[in-house]
Amino acid sequence: xxxxxxxxxxxxxxxxxxxxxxxxxxxxxxxxxxxxxxxxxxxxxxxxxxxxxxxxxxxxxxxxxxxxxxxxxxxxxxxxxxxxxxxxxxxxxxxxxxxxxxxxxxxxxxxxxxxxxxxxxxxxxxxxxxxxxxxxxxxxxxxxxxxxxxxxxxxxxxxxxxxxxxxxxxxxxxxxxxxxxxxxxxxxxxxxxxxxxxxxxxxxxxxxxxxxxxxxxxxxxxxxxxxxxxxxxxxxxxxxxxxxxxxxxxxxxxxxxxxxxxxxxxxxxxxxxxxxxxxxxxxxxxxxxxxxxxxxxxxxxxxxxxxxxxxxxxxxxxxxxxxxxxxxxxxxxxxxxxxxxxxxxxxxxxxxxxxxxxxxxxxxxxxxxxxxxxxx
Numbered sequence: 001x002x003x004x005x006x007x008x009x010x011x012x013x014x015x016x017x018x019x020x021x022x023x024x025x026x027x028x029x030x031x032x033x034x035x036x037x038x039x040x041x042x043x044x045x046x047x048x049x050x051x052x053x054x055x056x057x058x059x060x061x062x063x064x065x066x067x068x069x070x071x072x073x074x075x076x077x078x079x080x081x082x083x084x085x086x087x088x089x090x091x092x093x094x095x096x097x098x099x100x101x102x103x104x105x106x107x108x109x110x111x112x113x114x115x116x117x118x119x120x121x122x123x124x125x126x127x128x129x130x131x132x133x134x135x136x137x138x139x140x141x142x143x144x145x146x147x148x149x150x151x152x153x154x155x156x157x158x159x160x161x162x163x164x165x166x167x168x169x170x171x172x173x174x175x176x177x178x179x180x181x182x183x184x185x186x187x188x189x190x191x192x193x194x195x196x197x198x199x200x201x202x203x204x205x206x207x208x209x210x211x212x213x214x215x216x217x218x219x220x221x222x223x224x225x226x227x228x229x230x231x232x233x234x235x236x237x238x239x240x241x242x243x244x245x246x247x248x249x250x251x252x253x254x255x256x257x258x259x260x261x262x263x264x265x266x267x268x269x270x271x272x273x274x275x276x277x278x279x280x281x282x283x284x285x286x287x288x289x290x291x292x293x294x295x296x297x298x299x300x301x302x303x304x305x306x307x308x309x310x311x312x313x314x315x316x317x318x319x320x321x322x323x324x325x326x327x328x329x330x331x332x333x334x335x336x337x338x339x340x341x342x343x344x345x346x347x348x349x350x351x352x353x354x355x356x357x358x359x360x361x362x363x364x365x366x367x368x369x370x371x372x373x374x375x376x
Contacts, residue, residue, distance in 0.1 A: 021119045024053030028123055032130045035137060043071035046127065050099070053119050054112075059103045066095035066131070077102055083112045085124045089131050090196070097124050129197040136199060161205050164229045169272035178203070178266075181257045185209075187324075191247035191255065192233060198243050200257040202232040207253025208315075208324060211245050212332060222332030223291060225250070225315045225325070231280065237263060250324045295335040298373075303334040304344040305373035308354070312363055322360040 027049045031042060043064045051060035051073070063072035066087060079100045087095035097120060105111060165175045182205075185191055191202065194214045204226050211232065212222040223245070226232055232247055237260060267274050294306050307330055311321045331341035345361070348354045353365045353372075363369060 018115070021053045021115060024049060024119065025122065027052075028126055032126055035130070035134055039066065039131065039134070040069055040071060042127075042130070043069065046123070047071055047073050050097075050120075050123065054099065054116055056101060056105055059101050059105070061100050061102050063098040063100075064095070064127075065098075069095075075102055076100065081105065081111050083117065083120060085117075085120045087124050087128055089128045089135075090193070094128075094131075097127075133197060133199045157206060161229070168276045169270065170266070171270070174266050174270065174273075177262055178258045179256050183255050183257055185249040185253045185255065187249055187251055189249050191249060191253070192243045192245075194243055194246040196243050198233055198236040198241055198260065200259055201234050201237060201263055202247075203256040203258060204228055204230055204232060205254050205256060208250040209247055209253055210250055210329060211247050213245050221335060222329055223288065225311070225329075225333070227315055234277070234280070235284070250329070300334070300336055300340055301344055301347070302373055302375060303336065304330070304341060304348070305369050307333045308348075308361070308363060309366070309369060309373055312366070319363045319366070320360055321363070323358065325360070 028046065031045045031049070037045075043066065047062045047064060050062045051057040054060045059075075061073045061076040063070065063076050064087075077100070079102060081101040081104070083099040085097050086093045087097060099112070099116075099120060101111070161179070162175055165178075170178070185207070191209055192198075205228055207228070209226045209232065210222050211224040211226060215221065226247070232255070233243060236243060267277065294303055298306065308321070310333070311325060311330075312319060315325075316322070327342050327345070328338045330345070331338040334341060345354070345356060348369075349356050351368075353363070353368050355362045355364060
């Protein structure tokens with residue numbers, strides 16, 4: 001066999017291995033589609049298909065450990081030919097997946113290929129997300145039952161929500177479906193986590209939250225203050241199945257959790273609702289572009305001025321910005337350090353454009369603030 005033939009054979013071999021890995025992942029996704037399955041059944045179903053993603057499936061054995069549950073193939077024995085990946089559920093290590101070869105193998109490429117390591121890591125991540133989804137759904141089911149049995153429902157707020165949803169051309173039946181699961185968050189609680197699976201779209205009905213991109217060394221970019229009657233995570237309804245940002249409650253907040261398949265069904269059958277959502281997308285995109293333009297083109301004082309006007313006009317509809325919006329929140333909205341934001345606020349206070357107390361910030365000269373914002 002000449003050099004060119006060996007090169008072709010090597011390429012074919014690599015393609016065959018990648019094809020096996022992709023087929024394995026497709027089957028994993030099929031198994032994890034059904035969240036109603038008992039977790040032990042899921043683990044044994046994964047055990048049956050994982051070996052076929054590896055080079056030597058006939059002598060490959062699998063053991064999955066999750067909490068007190070252990071599922072392993074009949075041929076599993078503990079050998080030195082081992083690959084082990086932890087099973088993370090959210091931020092907690094709750095088990096592991098172990099692959100072993102029960103007989104000696106040729107090791108000119110190493111016992112396990114780097115692609116096989118990535119394959120098992122991906123399977124572990126998918127299983128971790130599946131477990132988290134089952135937990136969240138169980139919690140929401142419980143909360144939903146509790147909420148349905150509440151004797152003192154806040155009817156004025158409920159009616160106001162229904163009237164708002166009607167402006168989105170939702171029918172009575174559709175409104176009932178998307179307002180089944182209500183969750184209350186305390187101030188400071190995480191609503192959604194950047195990188196976590198997006199099983200639900202959220203609808204804020206009471207309180208105040210913020211959406212932000214997590215950065216390095218606790219530096220982040222706060223790109224939106226969310227007010228009542230607005231969606232959170234709607235942009236991830238199609239495409240990427242993970243949150244691209246994190247969300248935190250700035251005040252005690254109430255949120256309805258809408259299952260993504262349900263919302264997709266309504267979109268497919270209610271064209272007027274779909275058109276209204278497209279308006280929401282357009283408004284949201286326009287807002288984000290304005291924010292990017294502000295950060296890219298304005299100096300620090302102009303940015304702070306624009307953020308104060310945004311909080312005044314779009315968030316609170318008032319000259320008073322309560323202390324629920326911290327100096328750090330303002331800094332992250334403006335894309336600058338907290339120290340710089342505090343310095344800019346001090347200058348505005350010194351020039352009697354704003355007043356600052358423990359209760360919050362009061363804007364006393366909106367016109368001058370607008371001039372500073374336009375000047376950049």
